[in-house]
Amino acid sequence: MEVDSARSDVSPLPREEYVEQAHLFEVLGARMRENIPAQEILESLREEILVTTKLPMAVDFMLAELRHLGAFATAMERLPHYFTPFQAFVMAEAENDRQRFDLRVGLEILRREAAYRAEGASRQGLFLYQLEVLCRNRMGYDAGLDAIAKDSAFDEHWRNWILTVRRQIGIVDMADLLFVRSEFYHERKAAEQGSPALFNELVAEATAQGFPPLFGRQEGRIAWANRKKDPLLLFGALHRQLGYPEAPRSAVADPEERLLPVLARRVEQLEARLKLVEEEQRGGIDLHRFYKPTDFDGVTGEG
Structure with a gap:
């Protein structure tokens, strides 16, 4: 298999x-x-x-x-x-x-x-991603x-x-979880028993018991090489070899990036208030610019 x-x-x-x-x-x-x-x-x-x-x-x-x-x-x-x-x-x-x-x-x-x-x-790449x-x-x-x-x-x-x-x-190392469900696991097991020809028999036996290999030889070798290491190293190697997309991650927030939009909004608010104050000092605020032209339809100014 x-x-x-x-x-x-x-x-x-x-x-x-x-x-x-x-x-x-x-x-x-x-x-x-x-x-x-x-x-x-x-x-x-x-x-x-x-x-x-x-x-x-x-x-x-x-x-x-x-x-x-x-x-x-x-x-x-x-x-x-x-x-x-x-x-x-x-x-x-x-x-x-x-x-x-x-x-x-x-x-x-x-x-x-x-x-x-x-x-x-x-399936392998989708799950790992x-x-x-x-x-x-x-x-x-x-x-x-x-x-x-x-x-x-x-x-x-x-x-x-x-x-x-x-x-x-x-609880269990992620590399071990991948390794034992790979073809490479059965290949090593057959080699340990001194008969590489047992590989197909071991795979058939595992499949009959409901535990068929889900990963190929390559993924199993990568998992074996990354046992007891940082899981991110395992993912990095699998990503390079299998070609599935790199997982996006949340970037470290930049305080200045968050602060600048807030300051920009406050500056805009201050500018708007200053314009209103200047208009009032020059003789009053023109309220017409706060309304649509249709808002004054039918208004005659008579009490």
């Missing part, structure tokens, strides 16, 4: 859906940096998105939820046939006021995942791995193993 670690189509939606999803998340993140309201962004994106996809209908629903509840995550949770549980989880974490997780980072996470699926993702996202951004492993396990991209064997990782992460 040989694990197919090459990229294969494990995405439940057509490629064009993921291409448009990636565009949606990219534009949302970019325009939010310009302080454009999310509702306005979605309304304009509704016209940009390819109408032959189902994303425009999803955007309409997201707009409705945004107007009523002020959040994206609830809409994504209520569209499980279109958005994955992991996508909804990431958005919920980004919108949680108690978490120090930037919404723009969350959108970039979703953009990279959608683009990866559009290119043709492998999602797990690295949880690790690097200090998101909850319990709820995060549960959301990953519910992704339709993973079959029953993968789902059972992901839930095992959920129970054992932090």
Whole structure:
């Protein structure tokens, strides 16, 4: 038996859906940096998105939820046939006021995942990308791995193993968890018994018991080489070798970057107040500029 670690189509939606999803998340993140309201962004994106996809209908629903509840995550949770549980989880974490997780980072996470699926993702790469996202951004492993396990991209064997990782992460070395479910583990076991020909028999036996290899020889070798090391070194090596996207991470906040917009708004407020004071000293404030021309229709000035 040989694990197919090459990229294969494990995405439940057509490629064009993921291409448009990636565009949606990219534009949302970019325009939010310009302080454009999310509702306005979605309304304009509704016209940009390819109408032959189902994303425009999803955007309409997201707009409705945004107007009523002020959040994206609830809409994504209520569209499980279109958005994955992991996508909804990431958005919920980004919108949680108690978490120090930037919404723009969350959108970039979703953009990279959608683009990866559009290119043709492998189960190994998809799982490792999602797990690295949880690790690097200090998101909850319990709820995060549960959301990953519910992704339709993973079959029953993968789902059972992901839930095992959920129970054992932090107790068992992540490299060991990967190693024992790889082809390289059975290869070493056969070599230790002095008969490399036993490899196929060991794999068949493990598969019959419900524990087939989920990772190939290459991933197993990387995991073996990174045992008892920082998990980030493991992720770095796997990312380089498997070619899945690099997991975005929250940047260290720059105090000056946060302070400058606040100061700019205060300066604008002071300028507006000074103009009002100057107008009053010159003979009064012209109130007409605070109203639309139609506001004075029918007004004659008579008591």
